[in-house]
Amino acid sequence: MNSSEKNENNPSSELEENLEILRQTYFFSGLPLEALKVFAYLCTREKFKKDEYLFRQHEDDGRAFYIITGSASLEREDNGGAREIRDCNVGEFLGGLTLLGEVRRLFSLRATEDTICLVLEREKFTKALKQFPDIMPRIFKAVAKNIDSWEERFLADRADMCGECMENLGVSLI
Amino acid sequence: MEKADIPVVKRSLFSWVFAGNVKLQILLLLIIVVMVAARVLPLEMQKRIVNEAINLRNVDLLFLYSGIYLGAVVFFSVLKYLISIIQTLITQRTTARMRKSLYRHILTLPLSFFRNTQPGMVVNSLSAELTVPGNFAGMAVAAPVTNLLTLLAFAAYLFWLNPLLAAVSLSIYPIVIFLIPVLQKGVNRYNKKRVDAARKFSARIAEAISGIHEIQGNGAYRIENRKYDALVNRLLKIRIFWSLYRFGVKSANGFFTSLGPFLVFILGGWLTIKGQLELGALVAFLSAQERLFDPWKELIEFYQVYQDGKVTYNRTMEYYDFEPEYALEPKDRKPFELDGSVQVKDLSFVTETGIRLLDGINVSLQAGEHLALVGFSGSGKSTLALCIGQLYKYTGGHVLIGEQEVSDLTKKDMVNNIGIVAQNPFIFDGTIEENLLYSCMARVNGSGRDSEGLPTLDDIIAVLQQTGIFVDVLRFGMNTILAHDENKDLVNVIIRVRENFQRDFGEELADYVEFFDENKYLHYSSVAENLIFGTPNKNAFATANLCNNPYFLNFLKQADLTRPLLSLSAELARQTVDILGNLPPESVFFEQSPIGPDELEEFKLLVERLRRTKLHELSAEHHEQLLDLALRFVPGVHKMVALPAILENLILEARAMFRENIVKDDPEAITFYQVTEYIYSQTILNNIFFGKTKTANPQAQEKINQSIVQLLIAEDLLETIIEIGMHYQVGTKGDKLSGGQQQKLAIARIFLKRPRILIMDEATSALDNKSQTRIQNLLETRWKKKNTVISVVHRLDTIKNYDQVAVMKAGKILEIGTYDELIARKGMLYELVGKK
Known part of the structure; x- marks a missing residue:
């Protein structure tokens, strides 16, 4: 896909669209516009054909994804077998933590149809971050809050279904 | 004297x-x-x-x-x-x-x-x-x-x-x-x-x-x-x-x-x-x-x-009146050729302010043994490695390399026997080749590629492959624009294989490549390229000169393009200055910008002026500057502005008009893109494709690389392209390379030197899985029992086959032994690895 195909009837630039997307993600939404514009500028759009992997388990690809169109399946390989965890759909943002530090993927993400993603690489993110050092605390806050509210939701909705896993709860305590 | x-x-x-x-x-x-x-x-x-x-x-x-x-x-x-x-x-x-x-x-x-x-x-x-x-x-x-x-x-x-x-x-x-x-x-x-x-x-x-x-x-x-x-x-x-x-x-x-x-x-x-x-x-x-x-x-x-x-x-x-900590060269003897054994005895390292970074360290390595140092950051593992490598001067105890006390050795002794890959390796301005040969050149005191004792091209290519930077160098080579009359053989082969290549790979690569097509707008080419659709043979038609070429300016006017292009360019300048105006001139920020870091100040002034002046009131000079920017605009890359469909059509029509005119007026001026001609204004890769790559997506790159490598091997051109690629300029502090590429280059330059003792300080942290595994395998198969390796490790899945694993905490070694021994002991390593 390229901008002009998409922009036939819509004069907004890809940069503006990226900016709109970033403003909707928890990770970026609290940042000042000046920094946000730079991140939006550094994002690229990538197309994945059906069954291509956006990232693979065990790899540190260092990229964050936002699904613009299409869908993907989150999978995990355990003891030889692959398990589907869930579907990821349009509007989902994955990989905030990969932007912050080296982490190897615990899951794989496979496109289940032709999918277009907004991609930001950790290397670009880090270099840009150096230019806006004062936004780091905001990002930490956003991430911490997100982890916390994730577990809170989990506890509220699913804790009673957990059974033996119960003793491993508490990711928000790290 | x-x-x-x-x-x-x-x-x-x-x-x-x-x-x-x-x-x-x-x-x-x-x-x-x-x-x-x-x-x-x-x-x-x-x-x-x-x-x-x-x-x-x-x-x-x-x-x-x-x-x-x-x-x-x-x-x-x-x-x-x-x-x-x-x-x-x-x-x-x-x-x-x-x-x-x-x-x-x-x-x-x-x-x-x-x-x-x-x-x-x-x-x-x-x-x-x-x-x-x-x-x-x-x-x-x-x-x-x-x-x-x-x-x-x-x-x-x-x-x-x-x-x-x-x-x-x-x-x-x-x-x-x-x-x-x-x-x-x-x-x-x-x-x-x-x-x-x-x-x-x-x-x-x-x-x-x-x-x-x-x-x-x-x-x-x-x-x-x-x-x-x-x-x-x-x-x-x-x-x-x-x-x-x-x-x-x-x-x-x-x-x-x-x-x-x-x-x-x-x-x-x-x-x-x-x-x-x-x-x-x-x-x-x-x-x-x-x-x-x-x-x-x-x-x-x-x-x-x-x-x-x-x-x-x-x-x-x-x-500056400080003594260097070590003599540069031995005075009354030749530099030592040490065997690869390393003995660390009761080593301590205390900083000037009295902080004890290492305490009572004992390690013994036979020549050819491999040691992994693990532990949390701050545990002293890097410090230990750097003390062994003479970059830090230890304050107590002993480090013996081949029976010689490290603090008594000269720099030359160390350089001849040891290679260190730093945590954040430094890459110097210059070509890939210069950076690759940096360590070898320093060892032989050479001054150029022809100096004695330097590795051969075959050695270099082998190391490029081992470290995984081969494909990167290949890509740099493929992205080179050849000068006229350079590499005639290569040019001929490319023209010859172009059609076959398109037939064999065209469909597979269609998503990643925009082929040159006379009837389509090229979103990954500049406006100038879209208009001219050929290689200029006269300097006046080179992209940089178009904005003051009267013939071309007149043509733009006839094609009703001047005003729309100026207006597009003004918006482009505004947006670019808005985003990049306060950023440092690093390549990562300017890769997708139509304005280079050197021009940014000029455009800032221009944008400032645009704020107060109408477009048509600008001076001729500013018009020229804007037109130049518009002609460089590549909609597929410069995403800050969208190319309006109307303008796209206008440009496409103008392309045909320009061709008609120039063939009449100055038939020699342009060689139009055609499958039978090499395009000297384009990279080697674009010439093979007869088009331009649309994406930098790693998977796409890999597919492209695979097909290109097949082709180059078949045509026996791999070495030629690698040699061209090695002349790629890496930029100040290597900023045109990614972190991974920098690290691979740093490993390659030490591998090329093949030191008796190799110290790797989290040397593969920025590499992808494949490259890490490749390098780990290489160390295990080719280096073990020959060259001693001391590796500060950040990933525990690579340490199983090390001869010794030392787990460090707060400047001390808590446990040391083989991986299996330590796991069996259920101590610190067991915990770190996360076995339950």
Whole structure:
């Protein structure tokens, strides 16, 4: 896909669209516009054909994804077998933590149809971050809050279904 | 010659005067002696012209003496010019020599020195501070000798003319000689302060500039201005006092020396009136005495340069007066060829501030054994590795490499036996090849690719593959734009295979490549390329020149494109400046920008102007600037502005029109894109594709690489492309390379050296899984039992096959053994690995 195909009837630039997307993600939404514009500028759009992997388990690809169109399946390989965890759909943002530090993927993400993603690489993110050092605390806050509210939701909705896993709860305590 | 034994910082200022300048200084002396003689002669002639020629009304004598006078003056001027030339030579050569020696010394200083030293400070020392001492070296012989000799000659002449007058008029000088040093002390005192203040001043500027984002981010302009102003004021005060003292010296000197003529007038006039002195003699005396003033003034000036030079020189040298921790090379033996064993015994490392970073470390490695150091960050694993590698000087215990104590080894011994891949490797400006050969070149002391003892191209290619940077270099090669008549064979092959390639891979790559198609707008090509759709054969049609090519401008007007392009460009400039305006000139920020970092300032001004002026009111120059930007616009890359569909169609129509026109008007000007021609304005890759890549997506890149490698192998071109790729310029600090590429390059340059002992300090942290695994496998299969490896490890899944694993915490080794032993022990490693 390229901008002009998409922009036939819509004069907004890809940069503006990226900016709109970033403003909707928890990770970026609290940042000042000046920094946000730079991140939006550094994002690229990538197309994945059906069954291509956006990232693979065990790899540190260092990229964050936002699904613009299409869908993907989150999978995990355990003891030889692959398990589907869930579907990821349009509007989902994955990989905030990969932007912050080296982490190897615990899951794989496979496109289940032709999918277009907004991609930001950790290397670009880090270099840009150096230019806006004062936004780091905001990002930490956003991430911490997100982890916390994730577990809170989990506890509220699913804790009673957990059974033996119960003793491993508490990711928000790290 | 330069004395190699005394470190540069211990050398006296005087030692530079003759070092390497002996012949020049002697020549200078000879010329000076002749010159002084030529200087006294006109005085004598002056006397004779008055006394003999004019008094006796003898025209012949007048001409003779005047002739000699003129000759002497011309001769004197020529010699004086010669002296200036030689002095300049000495000054510049000495300054250069000081700069080189001091730089050489600075590079060897302990790493701890640089932690407390701002780069700006070193820059200032090597540039500004050394110029005054350099000046002194140029003057050191010429100035005192010339002026003393001249003074003596004039004084002798004065005594010969009239001893009494001479004695009286020279009686002033002892007073001056007493007074000047007193004043000069004041000058020196303030000069010392000035050097220190100037240093703080430079360091302050350097700090502010490197922290500019912080200042702007915080809007801390006032704070920074206050700090800076205080330093400027201090410097101002010091400089004023310094100047006052300096002028004090000058004025006192001037005053006392001008008392001389006063005494001569009184005494000489009286003697002449009394008939005890001839008028001619008095004129000659006055004239000679007046001429005493110049050499005297120069002597005083020299004295000041000497004092300033001494102060600056000593201050500079004192600052860098640290001993390098290790000798660079052994003096009375050849560098050791050590076996690869490493013994660490009771090693400790305590920082200057008393923090114990390593404590009681014991490790023993046979040659060829591999050791993994693991632990949390701050556990001391890197410190241990760097102590073994001699980059840190351990403060207690022993590190023995091949039975030799590391702290006693020279740098050369270490370099010949050890290779270190740093955590954050530094890549220098230059080509891939230069960076690859950096370590090998340093070991053999070579200066170019042809130096003896360097690896062959085959070795290099093997290492490129081992470290996984091969594909990157290949891509750099493929992205090279060949010059006309370069690599003819390659060009021919590409044209030959282009059609086959499209047939075989075209469909597979269609998503990633935009093929050149006369009837389609190319979103990954510039507006100019879209219009011209060919390679310019004439300079006037090169993209950079289009915006001032009248033919092309006229064409744009006919095609109704000028206004829309200007308006597009204005928006492009506005958006780009808005995003990139405050960012540093790093390639990562400018990869997707139509405006380069060097042009940003100009465009900022233009955007500022656009804010106040309508597009059509801009100057012709600004129109040109905007048009140039519009012609470079690549919609698929420069995402800050969308290309309106209407404009896209207009450009597409204009393409056909341009072709029609130019074929009629100037058929030689353009070679249109066609499958049977090599396109010299495009990269090799684009030539093979007969199109442009649309994406930098790693998976796409891999597919492209695979197909290209197949092709290149089939055509036996792989080596050619790799060689071209190795000439890729990596940019300042390697900023045109990704972190992974930098790390691979750093590993490759050490692998190429194949050291007996390899130290890897989290050397693969920025690499993808595949590359990490590849390198780990390589170490296990090719290096084990041959080369010792000490690896600071950040990922625990790579350590299973190490001979020893040491787990560190808080500067101590908690446990050491094979992976299996430690896991079985269920200790710290067991916990770290996360076994349950």
